[in-house]
Amino acid sequence: MPRPSVRDRLLAAGLETLRTQGFNGCGVQDITDAAGVPKGSFYNHFDSKEALGAAVVDQYMRVGEERLAPLQDTSLTPLRRLRQYFAAQVDMLVETKFECGCLLANFAAELADHSPLIRERVAASFATWARRIEDVLREAQAAGEVAADVSPDMLATFMLSAWEGAVLRARVEKGRAPLDGFLWLAFDRALSQGTPACSR
Numbered sequence: 001m002p003r004p005s006v007r008d009r010l011l012a013a014g015l016e017t018l019r020t021q022g023f024n025g026c027g028v029q030d031i032t033d034a035a036g037v038p039k040g041s042f043y044n045h046f047d048s049k050e051a052l053g054a055a056v057v058d059q060y061m062r063v064g065e066e067r068l069a070p071l072q073d074t075s076l077t078p079l080r081r082l083r084q085y086f087a088a089q090v091d092m093l094v095e096t097k098f099e100c101g102c103l104l105a106n107f108a109a110e111l112a113d114h115s116p117l118i119r120e121r122v123a124a125s126f127a128t129w130a131r132r133i134e135d136v137l138r139e140a141q142a143a144g145e146v147a148a149d150v151s152p153d154m155l156a157t158f159m160l161s162a163w164e165g166a167v168l169r170a171r172v173e174k175g176r177a178p179l180d181g182f183l184w185l186a187f188d189r190a191l192s193q194g195t196p197a198c199s200r
Contacts, residue, residue, distance in 0.1 A: 007045040009035040014056045019100045023053055023110050023118075050115055053107070057121040060103045061128065068132050078140035082133065083187045086163065090179045098171045104129075105164045130156045137191075146191050159186060 004012070013035035017026050028049055032039045046052040067088070071081050093101070100106075104122050112119045134156035140146040146155070162182055169178035 006035075006037050006041050009037060010042060010045055010052065011055060011059050014052045015059055015103070018053060018056055019103050019106070023049075023107065050117055053111070053115070053118050054121045057104070057107065057118065057125055061125045064125075064129065068129075071132060071136050077145060078136045078143055079145040079187065079191060082136045082140070083183065086183060086186075089163075090176060090183065093167065093170060093179065094176055098174050098176075101167050101171045102164060105167065126160065130160050133159055140191070155191075162186065 010031065014031050017031050017034050021030065028042050029039055031049075031052070032042050042052075046055065068085070070088070071085055073081055076084070104125050107118055107122050112122070130153070134152045137146060137152040137155050137159075141148045141152060162185075166178040166182035170176060
């Protein structure tokens with residue numbers, strides 16, 4: 001297997017360092033140390049830490065798209081697919097002891113007022129994520145699993161906002177109760193039409 005390029009190593013190290021330490025909690029030196037490259041090499045690939053941060057958001061979403069792949073598993077009903085997707089995210093947060101949360105939400109809280117570049121990337125990433133959820137909810141409405149009295153785009157936006165709030169609470173409380181509450185309220189109450197499709 002070919003050795004990762006310096007840029008790829010900086011991206012990987014940047015993603016991990018920025019997730020764990022925060023954008024303002026680390027410097028370029030921390031990132032290059034984690035990547036195992038000289039600090040001078042950083043500026044051959046990125047104009048600034050902000051430019052790296054924007055690229056990290058893009059990389060985070062590329063990884064996120066892979067995790068969204070199960071939403072296209074047509075062997076399951078749409079709502080079951082969506083439930084299992086979020087349940088898998090809960091399991092991942094539990095495994096990491098709620099330490100990092102969602103990079104998009106972290107950057108939104110830390111940088112939305114200070115970096116237009118990163119704010120735009122985060123907003124675009126949230127929009128992409130919401131569209132993937134919206135597509136499944138539209139299928140669920142067509143299948144009669146979800147009531148059609150609310151547009152799927154509005155439902156998707158609400159679900160994503162509720163999820164991010166639950167993640168934040170879970171990080172503060174260091175426990176999964178807010179995440180389990182999200183799953184129960186979203187799938188067993190708010191979306192359910194009284195069918196077993198929402199069961200985990």
